[in-house]
Amino acid sequence: MTAGGRRVTVFAKSTAVSATPVRPGKTYPLSSLDHLMGRHTLHLVFYYRPGPTLDRDGLKESLSEVLSHYPAVTGRLNRGEDGGWIVKCNDAGVRLLDARASVTLEEWLGSASAEEEMELAYWEPMGDDPSIWSPYYIQITEFEDKAFAIGLSCTHMHADPTCATLLVRAWADSHRRACIAYAPFLHPSSATFRFSDLAVKSLLADLQPEASPFSALAALFWSRIARAAGVPPGPGDLTLVVDIRKRMHAPLPHGFYGNALHFSRARADLAARVARVADELGRHVAGLQEEEIWAAAEWAHDRRQRGEEAFQMYGPELTCFALDHVMAYGAAFEEGEGGRPAHVSCRVGGAEGEGLVVVLPAAEEGAARTVMVTLPEEVAKAICRDDAILRYGPTVMFVGRG
Amino acid sequence: MPAAPLPEFSSSVKLKYVKLGYQYLVNNFLTFLLVPFMAAVAVELVRLGPAEIIALWRSLHLDVVEILCMAFLIVFVSTVYFMSRPRPVYLVDYACFKPPNTCRVPFATFMEHTRLINSDPKSVRFQTRILERSGLGEETCLPPANHYIPPNPTMEASRAEAQLVIFSAIDDLIKKTGLKPKDIDILVVNCSLFSPTPSLSAMIVNKYRLRSNIRSFNLSGMGCSAGLLSIDLARDLLQVHPNSNALVISTEIMTPNFYSGSQRAMLLSNCLFRMGAAAILLSNRPREAQRAKYRLVHVVRIHKGADDRAYRCIYEEEDAEGYSGISLSKDLMAIAGEALKSNITTIGPLVLPVSEQLLFFFTLVGRKLINPKWKPYIPDFKLAFEHFCIHAGGRAVIDELQKNLQLSPEHVEASRMTLHRFGNTSSSSLWYELNYIESKGRMRRGDRVWQIGFGSGFKCNSAVWKCIRTIKTPIDGPWADCINRYPVHIPEVVKL
Numbered sequence: 001m002t003a004g005g006r007r008v009t010v011f012a013k014s015t016a017v018s019a020t021p022v023r024p025g026k027t028y029p030l031s032s033l034d035h036l037m038g039r040h041t042l043h044l045v046f047y048y049r050p051g052p053t054l055d056r057d058g059l060k061e062s063l064s065e066v067l068s069h070y071p072a073v074t075g076r077l078n079r080g081e082d083g084g085w086i087v088k089c090n091d092a093g094v095r096l097l098d099a100r101a102s103v104t105l106e107e108w109l110g111s112a113s114a115e116e117e118m119e120l121a122y123w124e125p126m127g128d129d130p131s132i133w134s135p136y137y138i139q140i141t142e143f144e145d146k147a148f149a150i151g152l153s154c155t156h157m158h159a160d161p162t163c164a165t166l167l168v169r170a171w172a173d174s175h176r177r178a179c180i181a182y183a184p185f186l187h188p189s190s191a192t193f194r195f196s197d198l199a200v201k202s203l204l205a206d207l208q209p210e211a212s213p214f215s216a217l218a219a220l221f222w223s224r225i226a227r228a229a230g231v232p233p234g235p236g237d238l239t240l241v242v243d244i245r246k247r248m249h250a251p252l253p254h255g256f257y258g259n260a261l262h263f264s265r266a267r268a269d270l271a272a273r274v275a276r277v278a279d280e281l282g283r284h285v286a287g288l289q290e291e292e293i294w295a296a297a298e299w300a301h302d303r304r305q306r307g308e309e310a311f312q313m314y315g316p317e318l319t320c321f322a323l324d325h326v327m328a329y330g331a332a333f334e335e336g337e338g339g340r341p342a343h344v345s346c347r348v349g350g351a352e353g354e355g356l357v358v359v360l361p362a363a364e365e366g367a368a369r370t371v372m373v374t375l376p377e378e379v380a381k382a383i384c385r386d387d388a389i390l391r392y393g394p395t396v397m398f399v400g401r402g
Numbered sequence: 403m404p405a406a407p408l409p410e411f412s413s414s415v416k417l418k419y420v421k422l423g424y425q426y427l428v429n430n431f432l433t434f435l436l437v438p439f440m441a442a443v444a445v446e447l448v449r450l451g452p453a454e455i456i457a458l459w460r461s462l463h464l465d466v467v468e469i470l471c472m473a474f475l476i477v478f479v480s481t482v483y484f485m486s487r488p489r490p491v492y493l494v495d496y497a498c499f500k501p502p503n504t505c506r507v508p509f510a511t512f513m514e515h516t517r518l519i520n521s522d523p524k525s526v527r528f529q530t531r532i533l534e535r536s537g538l539g540e541e542t543c544l545p546p547a548n549h550y551i552p553p554n555p556t557m558e559a560s561r562a563e564a565q566l567v568i569f570s571a572i573d574d575l576i577k578k579t580g581l582k583p584k585d586i587d588i589l590v591v592n593c594s595l596f597s598p599t600p601s602l603s604a605m606i607v608n609k610y611r612l613r614s615n616i617r618s619f620n621l622s623g624m625g626c627s628a629g630l631l632s633i634d635l636a637r638d639l640l641q642v643h644p645n646s647n648a649l650v651i652s653t654e655i656m657t658p659n660f661y662s663g664s665q666r667a668m669l670l671s672n673c674l675f676r677m678g679a680a681a682i683l684l685s686n687r688p689r690e691a692q693r694a695k696y697r698l699v700h701v702v703r704i705h706k707g708a709d710d711r712a713y714r715c716i717y718e719e720e721d722a723e724g725y726s727g728i729s730l731s732k733d734l735m736a737i738a739g740e741a742l743k744s745n746i747t748t749i750g751p752l753v754l755p756v757s758e759q760l761l762f763f764f765t766l767v768g769r770k771l772i773n774p775k776w777k778p779y780i781p782d783f784k785l786a787f788e789h790f791c792i793h794a795g796g797r798a799v800i801d802e803l804q805k806n807l808q809l810s811p812e813h814v815e816a817s818r819m820t821l822h823r824f825g826n827t828s829s830s831s832l833w834y835e836l837n838y839i840e841s842k843g844r845m846r847r848g849d850r851v852w853q854i855g856f857g858s859g860f861k862c863n864s865a866v867w868k869c870i871r872t873i874k875t876p877i878d879g880p881w882a883d884c885i886n887r888y889p890v891h892i893p894e895v896v897k898l
Contacts, residue, residue: 012550012554013550013551014546014549014550014551015511015514015515015549015551016504017504017506017507017508017511018506019503019504019506020503021506021508021539021540021541022508060504061502061504064503064504064506065503076510090508090510091508091509091510091511091540092508092510092511092514093508093510093511129517132513132514132517132518
């Protein structure tokens with residue numbers, strides 16, 4: 001570090017606006033809790049190693065996309081009649097700072113002081129006129145080795161660390177989707193594994209007897225797929241799709257016709273034993289709150305109001321679908337045992353990315369399950385030969401493209 | 403004392419039918435004359451009978467030499483006639499630049515930047531008032547360099563904007579038409595305010611590896627009406643060079659032209675001008691007639707620069723503090739009206755049906771000889787054209803033209819909506835407006851379009867196109883994702 005020299009230079013200030021205009025006239029007053037935090041500010045810094053899709057222009061584009069979903073972030077604070085603060089969603093945008101650091105990310109992480117880190121999250125306190133002052137400041141700093149640091153500063157009245165982090169996560173998701181959407185999904189292959197009642201019971205005995213067949217199978221397949229795909233062991237994300245008909249306070253009837261699915265992201269440490277993963281998944285599924293479900297429904301409604309197209313729901317990361325409560329085998333066309341279906345398959349069109357795992361009921365009653373996987377060709381081949389799965393003696397069917 | 407309403411109404415209805423009858427009679431006069439004549443000849447022939455006709459022919463005593471001379475004369479005259487006709491110029495297709503969403507300039511952001519950069523309260527109030535009444539929407543775009551606080555108008559940024567807008571438009575055009583860069587024989591680029599060396603046309607030749615014997619032209623400094631000037635130049639070149647393609651690029655580069663001072667006359671352009679570009683492919687190749695969209699019928703150019711007031715009405719200069727900008731004089735609308743009158747007087751005889759021309763002529767003669775107090779007759783251009791593309795220079799321009807030409811709101815809808823969605827994109831605005839009409843599915847085969855452009859000089863140029871194939875929706879273009887939201891109601895004043 002050169003004596004007295006600054007390693008971070010902010011070279012441009014601009015305003016980032018949302019990709020779609022905000023409907024005019026929306027305002028909302030800040031709550032008492034928000035006002036309480038008036039003296040405080042929030043500063044978050046996210047560090048990212050260099051990556052093929054990480055560049056300044058791409059980040060700015062995905063930021064604009066994400067800001068379309070957060071009209072409050074691009075608004076301005078005004079004084080209301082009672083002297084309290086009101087956020088006026090006037091589509092003004094957030095301040096964006098472009099900066100450069102003259103060291104590599106590793107050097108920085110090894111040697112930067114707290115004061116220096118504050119230089120990565122630019123902040124300007126409110127001046128005389130709050131209506132032209134941006135409550136959010138986002139700084140994109142590029143390191144020597146093309147690593148990036150995203151700094152977010154905002155007034156604590158506006159946001160707490162959770163929702164500020166959610167904003168950055170949404171930004172990251174938007175950036176990833178924008179990039180992954182163009183990544184080719186090479187030769188998807190699928191395979192069906194039919195686990196008998198005894199097989200599933202022995203799996204449960206190995207892992208955790210209290211786990212549900214779904215979480216046990218999901219955990220098993222997730223860890224094996226991650227290993228086959230070459231994902232380094234460590235915390236991983238899985239998109240879980242569950243049916244919400246019976247999870248609401250006012251439950252929907254089983255016969256409810258329409259989409260009643262909830263997509264959520266479950267985390268677990270894939271380096272741990274499969275039993276732990278199953279435990280995590282089980283807890284995630286059981287712990288789904290009704291508020292989350294309603295929030296997702298509202299988000300979908302808003303999207304529709306804006307006339308946006310359907311979202312890529314299944315993908316790009318590995319998605320696991322819990323369908324084992326569906327009474328598919330009750331669809332009998334004839335009387336007696338012979339009328340029940342011999343097998344039921346379920347595929348989702350338009351799924352992309354790392355793959356889809358669907359857990360369905362099987363013809364045999366009890367704990368038997370059918371697991372259908374759609375994966376990139378290499379990974380699918382590896383899974384079909386995977387020992388940890390074949391131990392339980394599933395019948396492997398419908399292997400191939402499609 | 404005003405007349406009672408009922409008689410007025412019935413008399414106006416009668417007048418409408420009289421007018422219609424008059425128009426049919428005068429416009430199809432020759433047909434009316436010809437029909438009885440042909441009937442008389444047919445009756446005579448039938449009366450004579452075939453034998454008598456043959457006898458008549460024999461009595462002419464024509465021998466082989468005379469017949470051959472007559473045939474040769476007919477062939478010679480028709481060859482001279484066909485060779486001396488001007489080559490038809492076809493508009494094969496065109497593409498407009500669609501700005502990325504990250505370049506959007508909402509009103510709130512624009513006003514915030516203005517206040518942060520130049521805090522003179524009078525200028526701020528002035529610009530707020532202008533923006534409120536401008537007729538622009540919240541989706542107009544400025545280039546990235548203008549989003550910085552303060553704006554960053556380097557030459558590199560200007561070139562970057564030029565590359566972004568021009569290359570996007572050309573790439574779109576190539577995708578739509580399958581044009582091969584080596585097939586471009588003529589290249590005309592017009593960009594008024596940014597003129598680097600090497601020129602923008604050289605930049606295009608370099609990027610697309612165009613042929614070394616290309617005929618390239620770069621028009622700069624010619625204002626917002628330069629788009630039609632380029633079309634005129636391309637047309638003249640296509641008369642001289644047979645079997646050729648001409649690529650015309652119309653654009654205006656915003657980056658170097660942000661005015662940072664506080665002169666009101668110069669702040670207007672900051673509020674209204676936005677980023678845009680259009681690439682047009684013209685051709686005189688006969689086989690392009692099968693897939694071309696339009697045929698160029700007339701181009702009329704009027705230059706009022708000989709008048710000092712008109713010359714100084716849009717003037718680029720430095721203000722007292724040394725900031726350079728484009729000053730718009732208060733006489734602008736009056737001068738535009740006069741230029742338009744000249745243009746109409748020139749184009750009228752070329753496009754109006756005979757009925758309207760006669761009425762205009764008789765009213766003119768009457769005013770001169772009988773009674774100067776007669777109201778001048780304004781010909782009804784709605785009889786000559788189905789679609790109007792009026793340069794979206796500003797709300798006042800469109801209002802003025804709507805009044806002068808007595809156009810309905812539907813006729814000026816394309817101009818108003820382009821102003822709302824894209825702002826004043828200078829010379830390329832006419833192409834965005836044409837694209838609007840096509841996107842709405844209103845363009846049918848046989849429709850005539852009138853494009854009117856105004857610009858510094860003071861110039862008023864117009865072009866007349868005839869649509870040669872019905873254009874089916876949906877079409878790909880800058881309106882593709884938002885055409886269903888339009889037309890929108892644009893309030894007189896948007897409260898900021």
